[in-house]
Amino acid sequence: EDIPSAFQVRVAGCKGMVAIDPESTLNDYYIHVRDSMVKFPSDDWNLEICEFSRPMTLTLNNQVIRLLSDLGNADGQFIAFQNQGFGYSQTPEEQESSAIDIAVQKNMSYSLSKDNLLTNRIPIPPTDGRNLFGIADETGELQYGQCFIQYSALNQTNKGRRKFHVVTGTVLVTKNPCLWPGDFRRLTAVHNSTLEKFMRDVIVFPING
Structure with a gap:
């Protein structure tokens, strides 16, 4: 389940970005790309994996803080997030660490560090916000203004299996780097039984609209 x-x-x-095909098996070897992914012709089929989806914590940097402030959010809201973020902690369970667990622990040790004060970053508790890769909804089930988010619960397992939570309701989404107020989008996160089976630690955007 750590794939x-x-x-x-x-x-x-x-x-x-490419996503796992839920219809594939461990004996299938293929990759489908969109026309927009083609940058130049090449016969080099060596596959380079630059990044992969995993639990990643979120911090608000100077760009995001200033833009949100310009949009009318009070300073007290940022201070509350800061105090909540620095006070957040979890006790790891005794279990064998996977590659993803190790990546999470390294990310957490940075994001929840008080060194963020020196770089003007506000850590957001993992239950309130995540840093996610965005992918397209290949099922075509999501509608305009919707998104699907399912994230891994840090240090929570069910008989050795990682727990996952589906987000529902209004969410605020932005990109990195975030340069303009229009880079913020308010979307509705919805439950989708099809995507829930195989989309984790990503945000899925609709192809409709």
């Missing part, structure tokens, strides 16, 4: 749902790849002159 990532999506990968950022470079292969044969193409680069971008």
Whole structure:
């Protein structure tokens, strides 16, 4: 279950995000790319995995803080998030660490460190916000203004299996780097039984609209 749902790849002159095909098996070897991923012609089929989806914590940097402030959010809200973020902690359970667990622990040790004060970053508790890779909804079930988010619960397992939570309701989404107020989008996170089976630690955007 620790197989990532999506990968950022470079292969044969193409680069971008690819997601796991739920219909594939461990004996299938293929990759489908969109026309927009083709950057130049190449016969080099060595697959380079640059990044992969995993639990990643979130911090608000100077750009995001200033833009949200300009949009009318009070300073007290940022201070509350800061105090909540620095006070957040979890006790790891006694279990064998997987590669994803190790990546999470390294990310957590940075994001929840008080060193963020020196770099003007506000850590957001993992239950309130995540840093996610965005992918397209290949099922075509999501509608305009919707998104699907299912994240891994840090240090929570069910008989050795990682727990996952589906987000529902209004969410605020932005990109990195975030340069303009229009880079913020208010979307509705919905439950989708099809995507729930195989999309984890990513945000899925609709192809409709």
